[in-house]
Amino acid sequence: VTTIIRFAEWADPVPPVRREVLTATPDLDEKKPPVLFVPGFGHGAWAFAEHWLEHTAERGFPAYAMSLRGHGNSGDAPGTTLRSYVHDVVQVAAGLPRQAVLVGHGASGLVVAGALARYPARAGVLLAPVLGGFRMAATVALGNPGGMVPALFGGRLRPGRSQLFSRELPATAAREYAGRLGRAAARAQWQLLAAPALEKPVGDPQMLVVGSPDDKIVPGPVLDRAARWYGGAPLLFPGMGHDLMLDARWAEPLNAILDWLEKPSTP
């Protein structure tokens, strides 16, 4: 049931920050809905600006990529939790000229799911969504203990290059991207471990889950579970790593998402 009584939002508003939003505008306004890309933990707006932003605009969608607080060129404020990130996404979405499509990658899949429970988006897309939980964390940590275990103690999550990208991506590019990764707030990382329950989106938007069965962070069964929760099946791109927007074959998932948005059944 939809929650009306929201004491936290009324009595304890999230502290404001300055937010980085990168934009790519189509040459012709085709009245297509704006698409807002929300990068996951450690990533900034740059991750989408690399390929996806321009390509989305070329296909006629006004495209936006944001950085969560403490990421990229956005400001930071103390006491950041998942709720602060959700607030950031809703703020940017409500500031767009028209009702937007929200696309969340990685842990921002969970953040965008939270934003969708506040803001009635045109549609929602979860890209390789990290929905949290101990079991998932343990699985990922087994493959890369050095990069994951420090996060348990408030340290930085440091996913390995082999977890983020396929071998098709040239090593220099992979090194460069991995070098640009920042970190999320410690409390938000811990909250992720607890796997907060998904909330029902408001306004009943169409939902799509996209990922790769070869993603070493978000394996196929997790994608299946997420898609099933929203009443669908995931769209899969075998052979790709976790960072679908930076990997060698970045255009394939993006074109599939934009095709899906153009289908008449999608509002």
Place this chain on the structure above:
Amino acid sequence: VDNDAAGWETTGATATIWRGDQPVYDRGAAICVVGAGASGMTAVKNLREQGFAVDCYERETGVAGAWNWRHDRSPVYATTHLISSKPFTQFPDFPMPDDWPDYPDHARVCAYLERYADHFGLREHIWFGTEVVRVEPVEDGHWDVTTKVGWRERTSRYAAVVLANGHNWAPKMPGFDGLADYRGKVIHASAYKDPAQLRGRKVLVVGAGNTGCDIAVDAAQHANRCWHSSRRGYWYTPKYAFGRPADQVNDRLLAWRLPIWLRQWLFQRELRRTVGDLTRFGLPAPDHKILETHPIVNSQLVYYVGHGGIQPVPDVERFDRSSVVLGDGEVIEPDLVVMATGYLPRFEFIAPEVLGIDPDGRPHLHLHAFARRHPTLFVAGLVQPDAGIFSIVHWQTVVIAKWLRLRETDPGRARTFWSGVAAAAEERYSQAKVKDSTRHWFEVGHLVYLRALQKALGELEGAK
């Protein structure tokens, strides 16, 4: 603006019924919303979100209703600003920008509502410059809505009607003895637009509601002299308390489930310690506890009283030809009297019995929204909450939209819900015992009222 026949056909109103010699355009399952202010717009948005076709009629030429200062009937004056802070004012699904102040002014509120209309694409469902003149029930719970553009009338048939015509546009003038013969200038607050109207004048402001206090504060800064007449003592809630916007503090205490008496004690103590005894300023002592009436939120009134800019005076006794006699016998000679005596809700386009309107002009509605005898007739926004109204009317219209949806998807559960509505006793949605309950019948406490809406929403959404 002209709704020519060709334009009308595009709405899908093809089948024409005849009522006597008058054609009625059948809009099928579409829903009619009266008014495109904040309440009407959120009704349009939430009904469309539930999949309904909606026609919204607005007699002005823009959205934002009362908050749009370009509108003839807008009560907004230059210094109008919010009295509830952003989190309580904004629509819950469309927050105001982070970089706006805690209490935005009327121009920002208007811009916010215009952005709401654009963001959710509402304008294409609104017929501007179109006045609703009649709303009549017909068979099967449908409604014939007659609209007027210029002299041309048109009647359309709808499956449901949501009245969102606002309650701050029909001025309520008090009937003082001798007022008709008074030769000074008397205006209602609705005609007050700019402090320039006060400049160089001796001004009497009648009424200590939020508007009256704002105008008295304007007069303290711009007029030659200002008397402020109030019938009784009030608590003047400052905008900030305990280092935060005061309403946010109050809700923090509500979240901690502090009982009403403890909150009253805390706030009264804080006010006594910071502002002190109001009678020292010549203001009457409050005759009630804080939180018992609609809050008067004004940090500046007491400040200007303390600086001599405002002289508090008692109730007006009567008007003479050139002077005003006050309750304590004092005679004053203002050049300008501003009656900040409020507004009356008006529903002239609908028969009183349809809405259950009593001789005092008060409609008797369930949850302040559901017409008790008509499951497809609603009023949105007819509440005066102790917080912002936009979020409250958002949830009202979500409940209305889900109710209309449930009638189609699950008639069985809809019947159960409706029997609850029909049997429900009239309630006052307030935690404190309320002063003057007959006059302030549409005041609600936001938490009590939203909990009632939450309960209704729970029944409608069911355990799916």
